[in-house]
Amino acid sequence: MRRSGFRWAALIWIILVLCLAGSAASQAHMSAHFFYVGQAEAVLLKGPDFAVLVDAGDVGRYDVVPLLRRAGVEELDVVIITHPHGDHMGQLKEVVEAFPVKEVWMSGYEHPTPVFEEAIDALLESTAGYYEPRAGERIPIGSLVLEILNPLEVTGDIHGACLAVRAVYDDFALVLTGDIEVPTEEEIVKRGADVSAQVLQLGHHGSQTSTGSAFLEAVNPEVAVYSAGICNPYGHPHISVVQRILQRGITLYGTDAYGTIVVETDGTDYWISTERVPELYGGVFGQIEINRAPYEELLKIVQIGAKRAGEILRLRPFSSLDDLLKVPGIGPATLEAIKAQGIAFVGE
Secondary structure (H helix, E strand, O other): OHHHHHHHHHHHHHHHHHHHHHHHHHOOOEEEEEOOOOOOOOEEEEEOOEEEEEOOOOOOOOOHHHHHHHOOOOOEEEEEOOOOOHHHHOOHHHHHHHOOEEEEEOOOOOOOOHHHHHHHHHHHHOOOEEEOOOOOOEEEEOOEEEEEEEOOOOOOOOOOOOOEEEEEEOOEEEEEOOOOOHHHHHHHHHOOOOOOOOEEEOHHHHOOOOOOHHHHHHHOOOEEEEOOOOOOOOOOOOHHHHHHHHHOOOEEEEHHHHOOEEEEEOOOOEEEEEOOOOOHHHOOOOOEEOOOOOHHHHOOOOOOOHHHHHHHHHHOOOOOHHHHHHOOOOOHHHHHHHHHHOOEEOOO
16 A cells, blocks of 8 residues: 555656646747847847857957856857858857857858958867858757758858848747848748748848848738947938838837847747837937937938038927928928928927
């Protein structure tokens, strides 16, 4: 009888352990960290059995390693460098020196710059493996699946040769694009690749060279994220891209406005947290409140060049957009063009 009782107790214990293990597995989450690294990119995909870094920030900033440590990273399964520009592979050397890295993926495009050569030297001195994936491959990294969207082959176009991936965690997907541009996006769509995703990283920091209508329609995201520096000199994100996103009802986040952006998912649902809540110049994201916007933002308004932006700064506050007629060089036709663009407004 005592043996029988022991067996029942053991069986109950095993069932309890299995239930707890199943519960823990069902609660496992993946988080995608779109780090704020200035006018550069670094995205961490971290889950219960994987850690993948996509791009490694800008040269000279030395912020990627501390950000990874703060996110709890101890080792990296894969580091993906989408292309060898300094704002994407700038701190690869520091990353492979600071963490055990199992494998580094690149497109194979060679870019003979000091940043590239120092990173390759550090890679050769490390224990990391090296791989050049190609479009069509599906590569599991623990419970994460990385589907390679680009390149099919490496050509002489550094952006055309960008590594682009669709990261899939159960029923959740996000597309990471590097600096691919519209022609490459269209090639991916024409090949029939599955690019559908809840979250899309805008190509080329939100530049007008990327995120074309066909690609956006194919991805059909609910959320779009771009990485850009505060008041960057490139005008990223470009207003045409912002309008394209917002007109489709897609929620837009940018690291310049929100700081580091974290998308967390249980494989079905997802939720988003940000480092800061931006003022956004008092209005809807993508709009410009002319009484509060800095000089660089005013330049995004149609027909507002350097001189007119300076005059707006001098003459404000304005009580309505019609008050812009006080600005030298702005007449009724220019005012109508500004109103038609739909991004300038006067807050309460």
